[in-house]
Amino acid sequence: MFPLTTGICIVEFPSNLGLKEPYPGHEPGVKRLPDWLRQYHLHEYINPSQVLRLEAPPYTMHLDEESGVRNADSLVEYAKEQDSLIRQVLETKQFPLVLGGDCSILLGPLLSLRQMGEYALFYLDGHTDFMWPSLSQTGGAGGMAAAFAAGRGPKKLTNISNLAPYIKEEHVWCVGNREYEEWYEQAIIESKATYVSLARLRADSIKHIVSSFLKAVYSQNLDGFWIHFDVDVLNDTIMPAVDSRTPDGLHYSELREVLSPLLSDPKVVGLTLTILDPDLDKMGVYTTEFVEQIKNLFETCNKGR
Numbered sequence: 536m537f538p539l540t541t542g543i544c545i546v547e548f549p550s551n552l553g554l555k556e557p558y559p560g561h562e563p564g565v566k567r568l569p570d571w572l573r574q575y576h577l578h579e580y581i582n583p584s585q586v587l588r589l590e591a592p593p594y595t596m597h598l599d600e601e602s603g604v605r606n607a608d609s610l611v612e613y614a615k616e617q618d619s620l621i622r623q624v625l626e627t628k629q630f631p632l633v634l635g636g637d638c639s640i641l642l643g644p645l646l647s648l649r650q651m652g653e654y655a656l657f658y659l660d661g662h663t664d665f666m667w668p669s670l671s672q673t674g675g676a677g678g679m680a681a682a683f684a685a686g687r688g689p690k691k692l693t694n695i696s697n698l699a700p701y702i703k704e705e706h707v708w709c710v711g712n713r714e715y716e717e718w719y720e721q722a723i724i725e726s727k728a729t730y731v732s733l734a735r736l737r738a739d740s741i742k743h744i745v746s747s748f749l750k751a752v753y754s755q756n757l758d759g760f761w762i763h764f765d766v767d768v769l770n771d772t773i774m775p776a777v778d779s780r781t782p783d784g785l786h787y788s789e790l791r792e793v794l795s796p797l798l799s800d801p802k803v804v805g806l807t808l809t810i811l812d813p814d815l816d817k818m819g820v821y822t823t824e825f826v827e828q829i830k831n832l833f834e835t836c837n838k839g840r
Contacts, residue, residue: 542584550591553639553677564814602689603668617643635809637677645701652758776816
């Protein structure tokens with residue numbers, strides 16, 4: 536674990552390589568998220584020790600024949616570059632707040648964690664993202680990121696630099712899914728990962744689930760854990776600016792209940808934030824409130840450290 540002694544480092548990964556086109560000839564707008572959040576003063580509020588940025592390879596709709604994943608070769612190339620950057624941040628004892636981008640930006644941090652110890656992954660998302668190309672309807676790595684983390688899927692993406700699995704399957708927690716189709720849930724239910732749907736999260740209580748995760752991290756003597764936060768876990772009424780909308784979702788009060796104890800825990804080492812698409816919030820109505828909530832969350836957690 537890397538104790539946080541030198542502050543937060545914002546790391547920008549403006550990538551949309553893990554998504555399909557929303558309509559022909561139009562790139563997903565999520566690659567503009569870091570600049571969009573800066574425009575709405577997130578960087579100013581966070582006041583990071585530094586801001587780093589790594590531009591992504593060009594977007595295409597190319598479906599790799601070998602892996603069945605879109606932009607697979609570019610994703611591997613980008614992940615290796617991300618890894619180099621994230622390790623530098625962690626080795627200088629900073630907390631990387633990584634701004635995507637889509638969920639495929641998690642690959643680089645996963646490579647870093649794998650080389651630095653044994654970690655858990657708290658994957659907070661309105662979908663499980665625990666599938667592979669034969670189950671995917673899009674071929675987009677963004678919808679497979681949790682499975683790739685656990686070593687499930689094509690080796691080109693799951694065994695970069697011979698590091699599979701990046702996170703042991705039993706140390707992956709997928710929390711917040713509200714896609715309840717049997718075929719969709721089956722893959723994660725049959726795995727060793729811990730699956731907590733939105734319904735279960737509420738039924739068992741957020742406090743209990745988060746406490747159980749932290750107990751697992753400590754009881755298994757892991758080096759720490761990473762948080763992946765896809766904003767589509769939020770309620771559709773407060774965050775509709777996402778590529779795959781679904782009714783319901785967490786309210787901000789529930790989000791705070793999930794993230795506050797995680798971000799305040801000494802074993803947390805980083806967070807990826809993904810999927811808010813500026814093209815779907817042109818007036819910034821939802822972004823304004825979102826940034827205010829994230830600002831308050833980090834302020835509270837920093838005071839608690």
